[in-house]
Amino acid sequence: MITTNTKSMRGSDTVGMYPFSARRFFQDLSRNDILLKSLIAFIAFLILSPPAWAQQSISINDISIGPVSADDFVAGGIYIQAQPIYWESDIPWRITVRAGQSNLSVSDDGTYIKPLSDLYWKLTDDETWNPMTQEDNEIEFGREPGEGVIYIDFVLSLDWMRDIAGDYGAEIVFTIQAVD
């Protein structure tokens, strides 16, 4: 018989409360088929699901671009080359990129919002530029655990007729995830 000391539980309702007993637990376990099956399933899950303790990390530096020049406008945009993204994973992995906001901020006078669609990215070794969006876009994936670095280029397009003075930018979010 398990009793509770209701005097020490001021202000509490003691109904249904009891101290945990390992001995009682295993006695119950041996008598209760559902409980036993649950425990077996639980242990099996622990054994068969290593991703539960997977370690993944990713890091990239901030990108500060100097004042835009006339040459950048003439070139049609400002190019940021070979930004390293450091990753580490002990399971199969994929890396995605997305923008943390819907635009590239507002001009000094508040009359112009530079659109997110002015920002593109690509793997340094690739040829194709991809528009930056707020959705996760896969950059790279790998079946082999380990660590490494991948390089990514950005271009911010510039237009004489739109891009008036201002401080522009965005947070670019890189995510490393498990591959299913």
Next chain:
Amino acid sequence: MHRNLTASFILVAAFFLLVWCPAVNAEADDGSDMSMRIPDVRLIEVDPDYIEFDPSLNDMVSGWTETRTITATVSANADWVLTIKGGSETWDGPYMKPVSDIYWNLAGGDYVALGTQNSMITAGGLSNGTGYDISFRIQLDLSRDLPGDYHYYDVIFELLEP
């Protein structure tokens, strides 16, 4: 019975918690703040960057050379004023031919004598390679212009903030 249910509930809850753990643990992210400053940017390009006059006898009599035209191409992400001025008061040559013997006009407008102070040619706003034709002619004077080669350096065009 009550205790069995509670224990079962704890196990089932632990099970489902762990089922969701892979999604929680096996993911990491990092944000990179990308920032840039776009200032007011103004660009002018002049073509050709050298013009030559070859006055004839008729030109000397009429008092004017033929005209030569250059194109000033303006690009800017801000308002601008296009100005012109001479870099020196006189030509290099057999005598001190004054800068004011150089006349310019914009797209068939009135001719204006060049000086060493800025004169406004035209003004505008956001522009992407807009061309402006600027013509020049030189005033001649048989009583002053000694024979020889004359050079005038640095007719200066500037694209300025209004």
